[in-house]
Amino acid sequence: MTPGIQNGTGRQVPPVQAVPADRAAIRVNILSKRFGATEVLRGVHFSVARGETVALVGPSGIGKSTVLRIVAGLDPAFDGEVQRPEAVAMVFQEPTLLPWRSALQNLTLVxxxxxxxxxxxxxxxxxxxxxxxxxxxxxxxxxxxxxALARAFAGAPEMLIMDEPFVSLDPELAEAMLGLTEELIAEHRPATIFVTHARDEADRLASRVLELRGTPATLTPHLI
Incomplete structure (x- = not known):
């Protein structure tokens, strides 16, 4: 994935001011995102500095994973722009590992x-x-x-995207994984965006919490 600007329709996009320009590793301006005639996102603007962790919360189906796909460059069909660094890692709800390769090869092949x-x-x-x-x-x-965490951090990512990485885990295992993730983020200091439904996870990991609300969905900032 190459660094720089990704445009949806090519419209002029105002700058993001949430993080000073010289500190921002990720800058997001989603003016609008539609699925067919339905507008699902409007005015989603934020930036993330290197070493900062931003949590994205909101009710199921409101568009959190859609935002992540746009930020990651997996969905270019939107009106706006995203600036991202070159080294990007993603951790999904499911591990999405290479099933016929060893644990070691899951790192070295990627x-x-x-x-x-x-x-x-x-x-x-x-x-x-x-x-x-x-x-x-x-x-x-x-x-x-x-x-999956090892694979993500083995590439020394400048940007980390996590989509509900602790979902479906029992409380003890979720706590262990949360602690490990917290340590790895502190060690490697990527600009991190993660989606969660658990507010305690957001409060623990995140420097800032952003909430998607409304129809079409837009952002509401929260202070921790």
Whole structure:
């Protein structure tokens, strides 16, 4: 994914001022997003600095994952612009691992410049030491989530996008994964955007909380 500006319709877009321009790693101006004749997003403007974590909350179906897809560059069909860095990592609700590749290969194939020793060190960092040759199907759900985190951070991302990364986990495992994610973000300091339905997760991880509301959905900032 290349850095720079991505435009939907090519309209002139005003600058985002939430973070000073010299600090912003991600700058988002979504003027409008439609699915057919239905406008689902309007006036979604925010920016995220390097090392800052922004949580995106709101009711189910309001468009949080749509915002993430636009920010990640997966959905270019919108009116506005997004500026993002080159090194981007995503963590989805499901681990989306390579099923017929080992845990180690899930890192080295995605990150060709990553050394074998570097991949092993990252697996150890997330608690998977000794499981380097295991296939995802032989790992527990918690281990699969840890592998997905290892894959995301192994590339030293400047920008991290997470879509409900702790959903469907029991409370003890969710707490362990939340703590691990918190540590990795603090160590690597990417500009992070994540979607969650759990306000306690947002309050714990995020520097700022943004809420989508209305029809079409727009942003309401919250102070923690």
């Amino acid at each position: 990150h060709p410049d990553l050394s074998d020793s570097g991949a092993r060190a990252m697996l150890a960092r997330v608690g998977l030491k000794g499981r380097e040759e295991a296939f995802p199907r032989s790992l527990s759900l918690g281990q699969q989530r840890r592998l």
